[in-house]
Amino acid sequence: MRKICIMELLSDKSVLSFHKIRQDEVLHLVEVIRQLAGKSVNITEQLFSHTSSMVCRAAFGQVSKEDRYKFVRLMKQVLALEEGFHMADLFLSYRIFHVLTGLKPELLKIHHKMDIIFENLIKEHINNHTRNKKFIADPNQKDLIDVLLQIRDSGDLQFPISNDDIKAIIFVVDP
Known part of the structure; x- marks a missing residue:
């Protein structure tokens, strides 16, 4: 998997293909700030929103605002849960603290919701590719899911990927 990430997902060609996404999002950010001229602007919130949008577009392609909002909301929940002090951090060998604090069950709920979002995105990509009968020829239009599906379907791997x-790769690479 490490080789796939380095050779296919993080290659110079792949990273350069996301230039248009970065450019669009920066232009959109500047436009939002311009429209809010004379008002107070939470730059941190705007940067987080546009960075999340860039990452979502690079990983998933064009995603509905609703799905993007759900994903960003879940990521914010994870960050809020993970920040600060937790008793379980002091006593790593006592797994009961993870359950008693409620952190682990809450993280598992969020993971399940994200899993559903990712599964729907993968199915949507598969359906789009089935309708088009081929993968996108222009590498500038490929997102991470497209690349991973193409690698999976090529059959060149020693172990098949599901x-x-x-x-899992998207979850590790994305946030």
């Missing part, structure tokens, strides 16, 4: 593997 949708769960694709979701």
Whole structure:
């Protein structure tokens, strides 16, 4: 998997293909700030929103605002849960603290919701590719899911990768 990430997902060509996404999002950020001229602007919130949008577009392609909002909201929940002090951090060998604090069950709920979002995105990509009968020829239009599905379907791997593997790679690479 490390080789796939380095050779296919993080290559110079792949990173350069996201230039248009970065450019669009920066222009959109500047426009939002321009429209809010004379008003107070939470730059941190705007930067987080546009960075999340860039990452979502690079990983998932064009995603509905609703799905993007759900994903960003879940990521914010994870960050809020993970920040600060937790008793379980002091006593790593006592797994009961993870359950008693409620952190682990809450993180598992969020993971399940993200898993559903990722599964739907993968199915949507598969359906789009089935309708088009081929993968996108222009590498500038490929997102991370497209690349992973193309690698999976090429059959060049020693071990086949599943949708769960694709979701795990996206989850690790994305946030």
